[in-house]
Amino acid sequence: MSTIKRRPGRRPGSADTRGEILAAARKVFAEKGFDKATVRGIAREAQVDPALVHHYFSTKEGMFAAAMQLPFSPDLVYSVVLDGPREELGRRLVTMMLTVTSEPETREPLVALIRSAMTHEQARTMFREFITNAMLYRVADRLGIPHLRVEAAFAQMFGVLMARYVLRLEPMASAGREELVELLAPTIQRYLTT
């Protein structure tokens, strides 16, 4: 494997290499946005062979989720969408979103990304491209429903996460997960059902 690592004197495959790739990814995603960033460009920035990037991250989407320390990846979202009956899709998605954001350590990177997207144009472009092209459009196309309906579902969950964890509106901030699933799942179900 040492042939695919250009910098001498560093062990390939170490945690350090993975960390360097992720640092390079954060830089390239921030500069180019999600759409224009490439595995090749990130490998160049990290001074490693593209094959090594592929070794750690099979997709650009997965690399983005890891670089931003998101509590979920597009792959997780697809598996939740596809893994179970369609009539329980709303319940599965709401449960997943509330579960992966329930711990402060896992949700803080997501909240930080959203905060930058709200206030910085570059971060906004990157977040928008990732959310739409890597997640929402693909879910919509897979389900055969209009993109707008998936964005309405996204808007509901985005608003709930902001109200619960950032604005901390009561009683939403303290509400139990089950109560929120009961309340929100029918909304998501309706949007994702033509």
Added chain:
Amino acid sequence: MSTIKRRPGRRPGSADTRGEILAAARKVFAEKGFDKATVRGIAREAQVDPALVHHYFSTKEGMFAAAMQLPFSPDLVYSVVLDGPREELGRRLVTMMLTVTSEPETREPLVALIRSAMTHEQARTMFREFITNAMLYRVADRLGIPHLRVEAAFAQMFGVLMARYVLRLEPMASAGREELVELLAPTIQRYLTT
């Protein structure tokens, strides 16, 4: 009226006086939050008599909306809630929110307030207290439904405004108002109906 204005040499009731009261209101709301701010404290900050503040703004809620240049006031929200059949409440509220935010000039102050609430603790407290105590709880109590349901409706509309105007997700950013009303009104209607 000159007896109720303490500073000499300035005409009471001028646009300037109203502007000074609003500037004082912004300062006091930011320092104390919405709940602890008082008309008396704002009058003191503006160096005018409280009666003059009442002359311009009948309620603290209205003063907050004017100070922050919000495109809607609690009074507008209540009148939309109460003015028409309950089974069309969702449609009326979604139409109102999309209409008052349709022009960049009217929605920018609201977006600016939300941005600060997302990033600054003081602004967040002020926004939270205003949203809950001055708006959502009162709407919920008036309709006789749990506070959590009104917050779910708020979260949906908050998420839509962020997706449409800040993140600018397509197709939501360019969708027509009528199409969005069709899509979103049943959600709001369901939350606000026990």
